[in-house]
Structures are given as structure tokens and as C-alpha cells.
Amino acid sequence: MKNILAPSILSADFKILGEQLKLTEEAGAEYIHFDVMDGMFVPSISFGMPVLASIKGATTQTLDVHLMVTEPIRYVEEFVKAGADIVTVHYEACEDLQATIDKIHAAGAKVGISIKPKTPVDVLLPYLDQAEMFLIMSVEPGFGGQAFIPESLERISELRNLLNEKGLTTDIEVDGGIYHKNVAEVLAAGANVMVSGSGVFKGDIKDNTAKFMEILNGNV
Numbered sequence: 001m002k003n004i005l006a007p008s009i010l011s012a013d014f015k016i017l018g019e020q021l022k023l024t025e026e027a028g029a030e031y032i033h034f035d036v037m038d039g040m041f042v043p044s045i046s047f048g049m050p051v052l053a054s055i056k057g058a059t060t061q062t063l064d065v066h067l068m069v070t071e072p073i074r075y076v077e078e079f080v081k082a083g084a085d086i087v088t089v090h091y092e093a094c095e096d097l098q099a100t101i102d103k104i105h106a107a108g109a110k111v112g113i114s115i116k117p118k119t120p121v122d123v124l125l126p127y128l129d130q131a132e133m134f135l136i137m138s139v140e141p142g143f144g145g146q147a148f149i150p151e152s153l154e155r156i157s158e159l160r161n162l163l164n165e166k167g168l169t170t171d172i173e174v175d176g177g178i179y180h181k182n183v184a185e186v187l188a189a190g191a192n193v194m195v196s197g198s199g200v201f202k203g204d205i206k207d208n209t210a211k212f213m214e215i216l217n218g219n220v
Ligand SMILES: O=C(CO)[C@@H](O)[C@H](O)COP(=O)(O)O
Pocket: 008, 010, 011, 033, 035, 066, 068, 139, 140, 141, 142, 143, 144, 145, 146, 175, 176, 177, 178, 195, 196, 197, 198, 199
């Protein structure tokens, strides 16, 4: 499993988004995390397919699309067409998660399955061998800049153990409140894909990204 940084553009400056993506790419961030909020599954509304399609042309980074959307099955094909490489849906948002997983795979993208902080990890048991990534939310979804919920560390370890028991090396992504100061413990708990919005885009983007990469590459 590779350790990967996924900067969340929710905290980026949209008038110079292309330049900011380049800075993260040059400093080693392999993914771009794209938070879609529908105003129903979460209180906020963010951005959708046209913005994704425009980002697709601006970077070669993997587009990691986090759908905080009720019944995301309705939009899977459109997001893949707009450039999504990974489509992550919420367990809590899908009436038929199996059909949603199948639709993402049929559209040609990788599947991510996410759970909110209060959802028990074992709801994922029936799906362990069906996703390329699991996303443990370490804040309540809906906004950037929130504080990391410490209990998330145990949840990450629990999921990593469940995957290990099945001989699976699936990616575990963690999202919310990740900064230089706590990323090492998130890594040690068993996650390997780190989302960070404020930790990357607030301040010097290139330095912030480079410092994350040093920690993720084990050089600190
Ligand atoms: O999905 C979400 C929030 O719902 C995230 O991707 C945030 O955008 C992460 O932001 P920071 O906590 O790193 O500022």
C-alpha cells in the first residue's frame, strides 16, 4: 500500500485553482480530493460536474470524488464522465449500496465507501472485498476546517484489522482535521490515504504539501 496525500480543494482559492493544483502536484500529492455536497445529505452545497471536468483538464492527479449526496447512484455516470477516477459514496446515503457499487464499477471508476463518525465500522463487513477504498470520516461531513475526532484512530485500526483478516490490502482514506501534527498517528493507525484541506491550502501550499509528503514517505 502506498501512502498518498489527497488535498481537498474545498479550502482552495478558486480564482487561481489551476495554479494551486500544480503546486500540490509538483510537491508530490498524487490525488485531488473533490468534495461534492448536495444541501441534503449535508447542510452545505459545494460544486459539481462542470468544475470537475475543468479540473480534469488542469492536472494529471487522480481525481478522488467524495459524494456527500443523498442517493448518489443518480449521478455516478455523470461524475465518471466528468473525470472522476474514484467515486466515494456514503453508506448512510444509499438505499441500495450494492447497486451503487456495481454502477460505479460498470462506469469504469474505482469504488470508495465512506462512513460518518457515528456509524459502526462493521456495517462495512458485507462490502470489504467490493471496494478499492474505504473512507473513514474523522469529522462530521459538511465543512472544512473542523477538529479531528480522536476516536477515529480506533475506527481506522478496527477496519484495518478486518481487512487484514480477509487478506485484503485495500486503501483506507481518512478525511477531516488532518494536519502535519497528527498525520503520523493516522498513518500508524492503519490508514494510507490522507485528505487535507486546511492543512494544505492555508499558508504556503508547496511547503505544506512537501512536509506532508516527508512524513508520508517516512523521512521525518
Ligand atoms: O469531506 C470533507 C468535509 O465534509 C473534507 O474533505 C474537508 O474538506 C476536509 O477539510 P479539512 O478538515 O482538512 O480542512
